[in-house]
Amino acid sequence: MKNKLSIIIPCYNCEKTLEESVNSCYTQGFTENEFEIIMVDDSSTDQTFELITKLVKKHSNIIGMHHPTNRGGGAARNTGIKKSNGDFIYCLDSDNFFGHNRPLRRMVEYIKDSGLDGASFHERRFFVGNDFKHYDSYFNEATDRDIKLKDLFSDEAVLLDNFLYTKKSYLKTKGYPEYHGFDTQCFEVRYLAAGNRVRACRDTTFYHKQAMGSHSYFEREYDKGNFSKNYFLIMEDIFESLSPIAKDTMLNFDIFSRSSMDDNLMIEMKKLQSKGQLFKKLDGESTSNSSILPKYIEHYESSLKSYKIASYAKALKELRLAMDAGFESRIAYYHEQRCLSGQGGISPNEIDKTVSEMEMFSTKKQKLYKAYHRIPVVNRFISNIIKWKKAK
Secondary structure (H helix, E strand, O other): OOOOEEEEEEEOOOOOOHHHHHHHHOOOOOOOOOEEEEEEEOOOOOOHHHHHHHHHHHOOOEEEEEOOOOOOHHHHHHHHHHHOOOOEEEEOOOOOEEOOOOHHHHHHHHHHHHOOOEEEEEEEEEEEOOOOOOOEEEEOOOOOOOOOHHHHHOOOOOOOOOOEEEHHHHHHHOOOOOOOOOHHHHHHHHHHHOOOOEEEEEEEEEEEEEOOOOOOHHHHHHHOOOHHHHHHHHHHOOHHHEOHHHHHHHHOOOOOOOOEOOEOHHHHHHHHHHOOOOEOOOOOOOOOOOOOOOHHHHHHHHHHHHHHOOOHHHHHHHHHHHHHOOOOOHHHHHHHHHHHHHHOOOOHHHHHHHHHHHHHOOOOHHHHHHHOOOOOOHHHHHHHHHHHHHOO
């Protein structure tokens, strides 16, 4: 095998499961000089980093890294990939492991033979606790066709999570987001939106552990009420490709209070996809859902583009034009606060984490004040909080 594989394992308080995940990497049909494992400890509070140190000494192809402060899964994955030497990348969660039918070897060869950019698993086995012999199987239906962006918004059995991809396609995707908690879900959307080709590779098996007695990363984000907000941030990455009705739905959805499993932004996006109304129509197709954009959406889209390149003054100018044109949802004030935070010198990866505290203003005034002490327009900030609370 000429092209090296890099397996990236983001680690946080996983001393009980990490070694099993690592051991499964050595059952994939590769010699130690054909692949590497890069483990990134995201400032664990248990003995995870000590275990990483032990495994580094045991295996010549393992690299251990450490974040001095907790930065989240997206940052840990990006850190590991930047350090990697492989042409193929796989990010393995520290409590999951591979089947013994050498799925990684099959997937690497599948990509090389087919000219694809990535390969997803055919079968996922979900088990609880340590009883991996009793599991529920889910099969990926996209074995004979490319996985499309629209598939991520359908209820069909097409899954992209936990997939292997080329480093070239990762660079094209511009990495994992580091400013919200749904980094893997967002990466999937970015990856397909960038035009990368992925298919499920037949006869590949992956074991997905469901925690018993502790919450997963996704569950912790859900418990914080971040489901709809994180999903909104994912959709912002593909905002330009959405239909007018999808953009309007997004910008007027209360992502702060409507965030339960049966009432969230993802459900609304799936409803639109089921009607063929989520994305812009392609040339030559019906333009029934491609009506002229309301003026406020045009200004918001322009504001978002400027915000993403850190042109905060221009972003604020366009946003205020959107507000003058009738944009009055909570997202208007939320986005304005993001722009003000950027003007105040807060780094791009910290802006949204800081702005999130506006929701807790009434109970955590002191903490909020300290977080925003660099923002130059304090009165504007207080005004935004009041408007945000009143907005529907």
